[in-house]
Amino acid sequence: MKEFFLRRYQKMKLDFDVEQSEVKPALRINTLKIKPAELIRRLHKEKIKVTRIPFLKYGYWYEAPFSLGSTPEYLQGYYYLQEAASQVSAEYLDPQKNETVLDMAAAPGSKTTYLAQLMENTGTIIALDIADWRLNALRNNCERMGVTNVLLYNKDARYAEDLNIEFDKVLLDAPCSGNFCIEEDWFNKRTLEDIQQNSRKQKELLRTAFSVLKKGGRLVYSTCSLEPEEDEEVVNWGRAELEGFIVKKEERFWPQDKQTQGFYISVIEKK
Numbered sequence: 001m002k003e004f005f006l007r008r009y010q011k012m013k014l015d016f017d018v019e020q021s022e023v024k025p026a027l028r029i030n031t032l033k034i035k036p037a038e039l040i041r042r043l044h045k046e047k048i049k050v051t052r053i054p055f056l057k058y059g060y061w062y063e064a065p066f067s068l069g070s071t072p073e074y075l076q077g078y079y080y081l082q083e084a085a086s087q088v089s090a091e092y093l094d095p096q097k098n099e100t101v102l103d104m105a106a107a108p109g110s111k112t113t114y115l116a117q118l119m120e121n122t123g124t125i126i127a128l129d130i131a132d133w134r135l136n137a138l139r140n141n142c143e144r145m146g147v148t149n150v151l152l153y154n155k156d157a158r159y160a161e162d163l164n165i166e167f168d169k170v171l172l173d174a175p176c177s178g179n180f181c182i183e184e185d186w187f188n189k190r191t192l193e194d195i196q197q198n199s200r201k202q203k204e205l206l207r208t209a210f211s212v213l214k215k216g217g218r219l220v221y222s223t224c225s226l227e228p229e230e231d232e233e234v235v236n237w238g239r240a241e242l243e244g245f246i247v248k249k250e251e252r253f254w255p256q257d258k259q260t261q262g263f264y265i266s267v268i269e270k271k
């Protein structure tokens with residue numbers, strides 16, 4: 001299967017090079033709890049090197065002599081360990097203060113907690129997921145990061161219409177088959193059938209995402225998959241099937257370009 005996937009990537013990106021695909025560890029400073037300059041000063045004191053990621057608002061690459069997942073600063077929620085491309089999809093949603101936002105596949109909450117940060121804990125974020133243990137992680141992350149504007153529900157997001165709410169913004173960070181940078185032996189674990197099955201579910205989720213979005217509202221569809229069936233094909237399906245579905249921006253993150261994981265983001269507006 002590896003050859004099959006690599007050939008596909010080379011067709012989409014002529015200079016694709018799996019050997020050059022390095023993911024740099026990144027964190028996001030949580031301005032709900034601390035000012036960036038103050039956290040950077042504290043991290044430098046502990047010999048942790050941080051470098052501003054030029055295409056993000058609060059994102060930094062880091063190099064640390066020990067794990068950053070259990071420092072006092074981490075436990076107090078001063079930062080979230082969040083890969084760079086994942087931060088971009090929350091930024092592209094551009095949530096404003098006091099808006100009503102739906103995060104359809106939210107756990108463990110990397111993006112939910114970032115949306116809350118961007119909204120300065122105002123308005124309401126409804127966060128859905130179907131995995132109990134992942135929802136627990138989401139609850140803990142909200143608590144650690146000082147997030148207070150999130151309502152969590154264990155609910156299949158395909159039925160989000162039951163909520164009877166029209167949202168200003170919707171984030172669909174869809175369940176997907178992942179990518180070779182973040183999962184060992186990915187090439188040998190995935191089949192085209194899995195990918196097509198995910199694609200069908202993603203379209204169902206996208207249909208609901210669009211239907212609960214208010215007119216003039218914004219929807220971000222993202223995946224950590226590089227497979228076209230889960231990315232462009234899903235969005236093209238939306239364009240063909242859903243009235244008023246306008247694609248404003250579409251971006252693929254190839255690991256070799258910006259040292260992110262493989263990622264896809266589309267920004268959609270409802271006319």
Ligand SMILES: C[S@@+](CC[C@H](N)C(=O)[O-])C[C@H]1O[C@@H](n2cnc3c(N)ncnc32)[C@H](O)[C@@H]1O
Nearest residue numbers: 105106108109110111129130131156157173175
């Ligand atoms: C890519 S992960 C989400 C990551 C999350 N947005 C973040 O940034 O931390 C996809 C999530 O979708 C959830 N999921 C799968 N099917 C779902 C469905 N039908 N409705 C809601 N959530 C679903 C999975 O449990 C998983 O937590």
